[in-house]
Amino acid sequence: MALSDSELIHQINNGNEKAFTELIERYQNKVYNTAYRILGNHEDALDLAQESFIRIYKNLNKFQGKSSFSTWLFRITTNLCRDELRKRKRKPVIQEENFSNIYQEEENPEKISLSRELNSLIQEKIDSLVPEQKVVFTLREFQGLSYQEIADILGVSMGTVKSRLSRARQALREDLFEIISKGGLE
């Protein structure tokens, strides 16, 4: 029987290191992918994901359980991403993909894996979005979070979430559709 998030946290607070490992495994990909989609490259995403977990560990005793753990986790992640994006404004970063990713064997056969070129095309378009829209778009499309959850994570109203998402989708509609229809599905 898998322990709930709050039970895991309780364990960690008692000094159970294995519980923390379990927690990492549970959320590592979510955090990593979110960071990747927002920042646009794998290296930064990896660093940021690690940093997120380190933060979690340090502040676990302050976590009061007012929100769910995943909300809190995503909040930390998106905040770090926002800071990183701000930093980038001063020093433009060249997005290079020299990182080879291995897709693990997924149980779900319906999931699509993209070629590197296709992926970077899509990511390029996503990178053209304004930061606030990018974050909402990522959380909705890639993490499948509900409007309410996204609003909780970002600390904004649901209306704000909807308008940002709408604009993001509008901005990407044409280009994205072109890519997916040209690229074809594997």
Place this chain on the structure above:
Amino acid sequence: MTHDKIKELLPLYIDKGLSPEEEDLVQEHLNNCPECQKELKEYQENHLFLSRLKEFTVPEGFKESILKKVGEGMKEKEHKSLWDKIKGFFVLPVRVPAGVLGLAAVILLVFITTLSGLFSNTNNLNNYNLLREKSLTDQAQYFSYSTPEASYNTLDSSLGRASLLSMEKGESLNTTVEQKLIKRANLVIEKSNIDEVDQLLLNLVERQQGYISNSRNWLNSNKQKHFWFEIRVPVANFNLLVEELSSKEYGQVISRSITTQDVTEEYMDLETRVKNLLAQEERYRSLLDIANEVEEILKIENELNRIRTEVEILQGRKNYLDNQISFSTITVEFRQPEPISSGSPGIVRAIRNAISQMIEQFYKIIVFIGTIIPYLLLILILYLFYRGRRQKKE
């Protein structure tokens, strides 16, 4: 519903992001708008596609490196030395540009120097106070020298007695002309139980057949009582009274001055003039008896008036002098001595001083903060401005 508004709602239509009313509006519009239908399809495809993408997985060693870093962080905490902790305490969470920091340091220096300057000033003041207390007797002598009147006495009562005697001697030497002397004395006496002075003095003065003509009481700035009396006493008992007042019973004499004003000349002069005027008056009266004419009578009567008036003035002055001569005036001021702290005076006084100094400095600090607030505001404005410019550049 305008076409543009629909365009905004469309993206949300695909995943139930609209209210029922909005959905109806969109559906209605869709029935008639091929353009929007096409767009809707695109949205749906995009969304579906993205949701079916495989997610990336973290590379090997991800969680291990996290655990390692976390572990290092823990060890760091344990080994954090005292010095580091102190340093951590002093670190500002705000990044402040160097210029602002320099300016703040300069202001701090100015503050410290002014404070120390003020402090040394008050120190000098304390020294002055101490000196003052030591030199009370010196001061008394100073005061007694400053009186402009003829003769004065020192605090040493034995000497005083001698000089009093000499004065008496002087009287007896000049027997040819009776000397007219007005004697006055002024004493300042320090007495701890100042409240008994009232009764004591009353008794003393009565014994010497004198009376108290004036008296005053007041408190000085240190809340010490002061009693001042003006005593009239027959000249014969003057010396005695002064001697008694100088005795220990009445306290510690701080200053004493005895003056004798020789008014013999004036007195003689007055007597002579009065005598002459009276004689003149007599002559005029006899003239009046002889006079017949109204004019003459009037003139004489005028003169008589004038003489009479002048006689009266002179007589008045003579009476005043008589009173002053026969009754000497003694003014005596009693006051409470400066409070002395019992026990170990040095330390207690020092502590009290220290505390009052400290309180004073607090006041000064508050005032100082008030004065530099404008400068702090200026610094804040400059800092914000600087930061704003910095961000703009990026």
